[in-house]
Amino acid sequence: MSLPRRKVRTPGKRKRVFHKIHEPLVTSLRKGDTVMVLVGGNKKKQKLMKGQVGKILRLYPKTQRVVVEGINMIKRHKRAVNPNESSGIISKEGTVHISNVMYYSESLKKPVRMKYKTLQDGRKVRGFLNPSTKKFEQIDA
Numbered sequence: 001m002s003l004p005r006r007k008v009r010t011p012g013k014r015k016r017v018f019h020k021i022h023e024p025l026v027t028s029l030r031k032g033d034t035v036m037v038l039v040g041g042n043k044k045k046q047k048l049m050k051g052q053v054g055k056i057l058r059l060y061p062k063t064q065r066v067v068v069e070g071i072n073m074i075k076r077h078k079r080a081v082n083p084n085e086s087s088g089i090i091s092k093e094g095t096v097h098i099s100n101v102m103y104y105s106e107s108l109k110k111p112v113r114m115k116y117k118t119l120q121d122g123r124k125v126r127g128f129l130n131p132s133t134k135k136f137e138q139i140d141a
Contacts, residue, residue, distance in 0.1 A: 025061035027098055028114035028126055032056060036104040036111045037071055037096060047072075049096070053104050057093065065095035072096055103128065107137075114139075 029035065033056050041049035054069040072094040080087035102111035105128065112128040117136055119125060127138040 025059070025064050025098065027059075028116065029056060029059070029066070029098070029101070029103060031059060034104045034106065035066075035068060035101040037068065037101055038111065039100050040072075040096060056101075059098075060095065063095070064098045066098055066101060067093050067095055068101065069093065103139075105137075 034053060035056055036051065036053050037049045039050055041047050049071055052068075052071050054071050056066050057069050058067040060066070070093065073091050074094040076090045076092060078087055078090050103114050104110070105112045108130070112131075114126055114128055115136070116124055117127060117138075125138050125140045127136050127140075129135070130137050
């Protein structure tokens with residue numbers, strides 16, 4: 001009885017990597033909207049993101065991520081390419097997954113779920129249902 005043979009990978013060959021193909025981003029959030037981060041962060045590193053509020057600076061539809069102002073700060077080490085440039089450690093915003101943020105209502109001081117409504121004149125506007133009055137509050141003018 002012989003033992004089964006092991007497949008040995010030669011050093012020259014590389015394993016194929018298949019990347020996830022994301023569905024197109026379908027969201028009612030836009031650049032400039034105020035959002036609250038619902039989950040995320042690290043307590044041990046004192047980088048807790050949960051509950052923080054900021055404005056959306058950029059949307060990345062292919063990866064389904066957003067950049068929120070002042071949240072998920074990361075540090076990048078920059079080397080001076082020209083003698084005129086300065087080098088050092090630069091702090092900038094990292095990305096957060098779109099499912100971890102929610103539109104933040106300034107009037108209610110809490111996150112709300114966005115809805116679309118068509119008005120009598122045929123315009124489609126964004127807004128949310130006020131939980132206390134159960135009435136639609138329009139965001140866009």
